[in-house]
Amino acid sequence: MDDSKQALTELLKEAVTAVQGAIEVGEDASADIADSATDAELKAELKQGSRTSTKWRERFDQVTAEIGADQGESSDNPIMTSINDLGRGISEQTNDPVARNLGIIATGQIALHYCIASFDTLHRYTKLVGMQGVGDTIAQCLAEAKQSDERYTELAAKIAA
Numbered sequence: 001m002d003d004s005k006q007a008l009t010e011l012l013k014e015a016v017t018a019v020q021g022a023i024e025v026g027e028d029a030s031a032d033i034a035d036s037a038t039d040a041e042l043k044a045e046l047k048q049g050s051r052t053s054t055k056w057r058e059r060f061d062q063v064t065a066e067i068g069a070d071q072g073e074s075s076d077n078p079i080m081t082s083i084n085d086l087g088r089g090i091s092e093q094t095n096d097p098v099a100r101n102l103g104i105i106a107t108g109q110i111a112l113h114y115c116i117a118s119f120d121t122l123h124r125y126t127k128l129v130g131m132q133g134v135g136d137t138i139a140q141c142l143a144e145a146k147q148s149d150e151r152y153t154e155l156a157a158k159i160a161a
Contacts, residue, residue: 005129016063019115022118029083036092039159041158066133087103109152113149119139
């Protein structure tokens with residue numbers, strides 16, 4: 001393996017552990033924030049989001065093993081932690097149910113956009129280093145994140161109407 005490919009593989013390993021940390025925060029946040037939502041569809045979507053995050057975590061455990069990254073060593077993810085804190089703040093400080101629900105959706109979409117960008121970047125890097133199977137697994141997470149984002153957009157439109 002040439003030096004550039006080796007360096008990119010090492011970067012990929014580090015990025016995977018960072019994304020694992022983000023997924024773990026998102027998994028916990030979706031479950032926690034569901035109680036703050038007042039809209040039944042939003043509550044259901046948040047619970048689905050938690051289940052999807054669990055799938056992503058399991059897939060990334062597999063990815064970690066396949067690329068040779070440190071297993072069980074997900075790194076702290078201050079970006080996703082900050083997004084989660086923002087969502088909690090909105091839930092605790094916003095008394096109007098419509099505004100609270102829309103705020104929950106907004107922070108959920110911010111988190112999803114972070115995941116979409118991360119998954120897309122990782123997917124591209126796996127192609128560059130010839131890890132097609134790993135890339136396919138990450139692409140599956142990317143597609144699901146985009147679908148979740150679209151459902152949130154549709155739900156926000158209903159709630160705001």
